[in-house]
Each structure stands twice: as structure tokens, then as C-alpha cells.
Amino acid sequence: MFVTLKDRTLQLRSPVTTAHGKTTHRQIIEITVQQDEFFGYGESAPLPGFGLETFKEAQTALAEWSENPHTLPTLPAALSGAATALDYLEQATSKICLPPGSIAVQALISATDIPSLEKQVTNAINDGYRAVKLKVAATDAMTDIKRIEIITKLIDTQILLRLDANGGWTRRQALDVLTNTDTGRVALVEEPTSDPSDWQEIHRETGIGIGADEQLTDQTQIDRLVDLGAAQTFVLKPSILGGPPATRRIASQAAQNDIDIIISSFLDGPMALRSARDLALELAPHEIHGLGTAPLFVEDLPSDVQPVNGYLQRL
Ligand SMILES: [Mg+2]
Structure with a gap:
């Protein structure tokens, strides 16, 4: 299985203000997993102030996972992105097609x-x-x-x-x-x-x-x-x-x-x-x-x- 990671930034039209502060943009790590001709996709995007890992920590955890995909990351945003990509890959390899x-x-x-x-x-x-x-x-x-x-x-x-x-x-x-x-x-x-x-x-x-x-x-x-x-x-x-x-x-x-x-x-x-x-x-x-x-x-x-x-x- 191959794992590919790519960074991306999405800008919010106007800041979203919550009790945790202002969010103006989202930094995202896009994840692609490939096995033979099948693909699965996920993404990780920690947000400061919500008790998660930092973006840098998520990057490091996912980079380590990409080297050794059988050991899932433990940090929450990194794990969630990896688990999402694997879930879609499993559906693809099982030829499951979700209904409209x-x-x-x-x-x-x-x-x-x-x-x-x-x-x-x-x-x-x-x-x-x-x-x-x-x-x-x-x-x-x-x-x-x-x-x-x-x-x-x-x-x-x-x-x-x-x-x-x-x-x-x-x-x-x-x-x-x-x-x-x-x-x-x-x-x-x-x-x-x-x-x-x-x-x-x-x-x-x-x-x-x-x-x-x-x-x-x-x-x-x-x-x-x-x-x-x-x-x-x-x-x-x-x-x-x-x-x-x-x-x-x-x-x-x-x-x-x-x-x-x-x-x-x-x-x-x-x-x-x-x-x-x-x-x-x-x-x-x-x-x-x-x-x-x-x-x-x-x-x-x-x-x-x-x-x-x-x-x-x-x-
Ligand atoms: Mg809420």
C-alpha cells in the first residue's frame, strides 16, 4: 500500500468566531492511499484551541505512518484522516458502491x-x-x-x-x-x-x-x-x-x-x-x-x- 500526503490551505470568506477564538483559514493534509488500482482518500486538519495536535505534529505522525502503514497514527486528527482513507480504500477493494x-x-x-x-x-x-x-x-x-x-x-x-x-x-x-x-x-x-x-x-x-x-x-x-x-x-x-x-x-x-x-x-x-x-x-x-x-x-x-x-x- 502506498500513502501520499499533500498540504493545502483553504481560506474562510470571513473569520469564524467561537469561544475558542477566531479562525481565518484551514491548513489541511490531504491523504491518498493506493493498493493496486484502488484508492482511498482522507484528510487531517488540526485546529488550534481545540485540544488537538499541532499541524506540524500531524504532519510528522502521518509521514511516519506513510513509511509504515500498518501502524496507525495515535494523534486524533492524524488518526482520523488515515482511518478515513483506509475506510474508503476498503470499500473500493470490496467493490462497495454507496447508494445515492x-x-x-x-x-x-x-x-x-x-x-x-x-x-x-x-x-x-x-x-x-x-x-x-x-x-x-x-x-x-x-x-x-x-x-x-x-x-x-x-x-x-x-x-x-x-x-x-x-x-x-x-x-x-x-x-x-x-x-x-x-x-x-x-x-x-x-x-x-x-x-x-x-x-x-x-x-x-x-x-x-x-x-x-x-x-x-x-x-x-x-x-x-x-x-x-x-x-x-x-x-x-x-x-x-x-x-x-x-x-x-x-x-x-x-x-x-x-x-x-x-x-x-x-x-x-x-x-x-x-x-x-x-x-x-x-x-x-x-x-x-x-x-x-x-x-x-x-x-x-x-x-x-x-x-x-x-x-x-x-x-
Ligand atoms: Mg459544537
């Missing part, structure tokens, strides 16, 4: 100023999205309350509103913001605080479903979240969780514990987005997933990972 399908995706709203926010939400509605996700906790509580209020006025009740605090609130701030909004209109809040032992109380006080995302770091932590009853939804990012095998394993554990799953992009490039789309079709075909991120880039990503009327298509 489509999955709903949400629009990501990250603008902090009101005019840009209104524009992003209006565009999302006009583009046919069935869910919008607003990044919160990157500004003060009053501004977040105002932003949430504006969105609930703009969208009708058929469109889901999801929030993502990226662990940026304290328990008090989370309760202050959420109890000052029309809680019945908020379908989900991801990572309200950085301490999952707060989440059950936040869920009880507000009635809003809680999503675990960054906290899904390793098996021990996943088991802890399940034991705590901390989250009603797991937001699974295959590109940092270990690729398709790990994503399938966690999805199965979630299902056994009545926890919903959403498959999400990590501002991924085209290969990781395609793999996430395929996993969404396989594991939760009726959910609305966090995979509508291709239009955030200046570069044109392939059409099969571009949302059309709020859906990604597999042709």
Missing part, C-alpha cells in the same frame, strides 16, 4: 454584529435550510440574548434554532442567557459550559436539550457523559474522533443510551466533509447535520459537498 441519498444540514451563523447576523439568517432561510446554528458565548450576555431574539423573530417555528457556546459560559451565564430567551424556540445548546456536571441543571432549568461536542474526547470521558446523563445529543466530528470506525462505535453507544447524534464538520475540507456526509447517511439519515460548511470557504469545494436547498447530496 441526501441529508439535511444546518446553516452556521457566527456574525456578532446585528446587520451581518440578520443577513446570514435571511440568506439561510432563503436557501432552504431547516436548522440554523448560532455561535454564542463569544460576546457578552446581553448581546447574545439580543442575537437569539432577532433570530427567533426572523425564522418561523418550522426552522430549528440551535446554539453552540463551545464551553464559553459559566453555569450562571448560561442560565442568565438561556432563561432570558424564548426557551421553547431553542432546540439544542451545545457545550453550554466547560463542565458537563453543570449540564443536567441547565437542561432541567431551561428544558433545552444539551449537546456534547468538544467533551467527547476519549472513551473515558464519553462513558462519564453517559453516566452523568449530561447530554441528550452527541455531536460527532469524525475528523477528530478517529474517523469512521470510532464514529460508528460512539454512535452505537449513544443509541444504546437514547442519546441522539448529529454528525458535524470541523470546518473540514472536501474529503473529510464527504466522509462525514457518508457517515451521516449511514448512522442518522433523518437528522439535520452540521455539514453545511463548504460555502464558508473562498475556494470552490466539489459540488457533492456543497449544500443545495439545505441538503448535501450523494449522487
